[in-house]
Amino acid sequence: MSLSLFDSKAQAVRAFAPIVPGQVGIYLCGPTVQGAPHVGHLRSALVYDQLRRWLTVRGNDVTLVRNVTDIDDKVLDNAKTTGEQWWALAYRYEIEFNRAYSALGILPPTYEPRATAAIPEMLEIIQRLIDNGYAYVAEDGSANVYFAAGKWAKYGELTNQRIAEMDVADDADPRGKREPHDFALWKAHKAGEPASAAWNTPFGVGRPGWHIECSAMATKYLGAHFDIHGGGLDLRFPHHENELAQSSAAGDEFANYWLHNGLVNVSGTKMSKSLGNSVFASDLLAAGRGIAVRYYLGSAHYRSVLDYHDGVLEEAESAVSRIETFIERASRRLAETKFARALPTDLLQALPTDFIAAMDDDLAMPAALATLHESVRSGNSSLDSEDLGAAADALIAVQAMTEVLGINPASWESEQGSQKDEALDALVQSLIAERDAARAAKDFARSDAIRDQLKAAGIVLEDAADGTHWSVS
RNA sequence: GGUGGAGUGGCUGAGCGGCCCAAAGCAACAGCCUGCAAAGCUGUAAACCCACGGGUUCAAAUCCCGUCUCCACCUCCA
Numbered sequence: 104m105s106l107s108l109f110d111s112k113a114q115a116v117r118a119f120a121p122i123v124p125g126q127v128g129i130y131l132c133g134p135t136v137q138g139a140p141h142v143g144h145l146r147s148a149l150v151y152d153q154l155r156r157w158l159t160v161r162g163n164d165v166t167l168v169r170n171v172t173d174i175d176d177k178v179l180d181n182a183k184t185t186g187e188q189w190w191a192l193a194y195r196y197e198i199e200f201n202r203a204y205s206a207l208g209i210l211p212p213t214y215e216p217r218a219t220a221a222i223p224e225m226l227e228i229i230q231r232l233i234d235n236g237y238a239y240v241a242e243d244g245s246a247n248v249y250f251a252a253g254k255w256a257k258y259g260e261l262t263n264q265r266i267a268e269m270d271v272a273d274d275a276d277p278r279g280k281r282e283p284h285d286f287a288l289w290k291a292h293k294a295g296e297p298a299s300a301a302w303n304t305p306f307g308v309g310r311p312g313w314h315i316e317c318s319a320m321a322t323k324y325l326g327a328h329f330d331i332h333g334g335g336l337d338l339r340f341p342h343h344e345n346e347l348a349q350s351s352a353a354g355d356e357f358a359n360y361w362l363h364n365g366l367v368n369v370s371g372t373k374m375s376k377s378l379g380n381s382v383f384a385s386d387l388l389a390a391g392r393g394i395a396v397r398y399y400l401g402s403a404h405y406r407s408v409l410d411y412h413d414g415v416l417e418e419a420e421s422a423v424s425r426i427e428t429f430i431e432r433a434s435r436r437l438a439e440t441k442f443a444r445a446l447p448t449d450l451l452q453a454l455p456t457d458f459i460a461a462m463d464d465d466l467a468m469p470a471a472l473a474t475l476h477e478s479v480r481s482g483n484s485s486l487d488s489e490d491l492g493a494a495a496d497a498l499i500a501v502q503a504m505t506e507v508l509g510i511n512p513a514s515w516e517s518e519q520g521s522q523k524d525e526a527l528d529a530l531v532q533s534l535i536a537e538r539d540a541a542r543a544a545k546d547f548a549r550s551d552a553i554r555d556q557l558k559a560a561g562i563v564l565e566d567a568a569d570g571t572h573w574s575v576s
Numbered sequence: 577g578g579u580g581g582a583g584u585g586g587c588u589g590a591g592c593g594g595c596c597c598a599a600a601g602c603a604a605c606a607g608c609c610u611g612c613a614a615a616g617c618u619g620u621a622a623a624c625c626c627a628c629g630g631g632u633u634c635a636a637a638u639c640c641c642g643u644c645u646c647c648a649c650c651u652c653c654a
Contacts, residue, residue: 135653141654368647422601564614
């Protein structure tokens, strides 16, 4: 059994085989940094983080390239509105995106190139396309360069469409296009646009079109033929279709597998600026812990629509804390027994076969989570019956699974928290001791008062056979 | 007009020909445990047999046909 993935281009689940065994190159369409990150951006990044982690566990050396598109119509427009330099605005949002990714435990990509740093590579592809007749300089004398979609016979192969049957956008501006479905590879500099957003080229002064930057960056870092290209479902057309067309027409083999993650709806409807229902990363992180947000966003299958509505984060929080409680409880019980074990370096050795099978099956996350929860339940059961050997097996399995999924509580403990934790623990322990004394004296009014006092401060007590434990609720 | 996806318990969400009288989570109820809780476990209830109507098959939530509803994309979009 090995990994299978749904390839959007083939519209089928295909067995995954890297071009070079043991090495996987993934290009992921990152954000256009024109605004604040929202729940959809996070889901997309998270899905590929899960894929990347799984490929790594599976023994592959993964190179993940996720770009930042830092030059674009919207970036320029928005900068005009705020009065910033466009590059300052782009960088400001880039930082915000990275903070949000990090808050969800999304590992940094191997490299994160910016579109503006790949202009020569874009021009090189455009020149190749002009040379072989698939692109032309606008006929209105501007520096616009278009891809001649109609000339590329395979145009539409990614999304199974034919040009003749496609709608033409009402607001399409001809701007020297030969055919309405031709798209811009290079956009002429317009009066009023900052000089810093214009580059000198053989066709004239201008800036990149929307799709060319991804073709350039993908092949610059991963080569003309690489394994996986990913992105949100909304990018299939036109963005990915056009990327594929221009890269293939330029003679590159390009991506072997195309992956698309499902979008996030808000209470059943599409999230859009005009509806004003956008849920931003800051909203999510204000509403729940990063680990719970990550669990929520990663709990549905990556290709299905994920609905965001009231209560989802609370539900995720409940599920996560159940897992955390088990890990704490089991670790405590097994510590200093012969059953205490460390997680093996090769996680595959510690993962249940059902979990491995689920992950291999196009990242069947709901099935993987079902296995995780089953292990938690059986582990708790083993602890109840003092079957420590079985409990230890369950603990290792649970830790390994949470590690793969990026929800291992141990990895989420705050780095700076330890000193404060120690101080707090000392304080709480003294109250617990006082409460124990009261309980021993059957002064339950006093003992309950202490428990209530702690609860009001957000600290929950649990009386177990081996003493009282506390945690932050 | 074209392309793709979805309709499963109170909610979320799997399953995609037999192991399904349908996983898992959340919520609910009961019991055990506890001084009482919390946590945990066990159990119960919960899907007019999985949108509806036909059909194929020894066998269908799963395949086929039709109908209804919903969603996405067709040059702004993760």
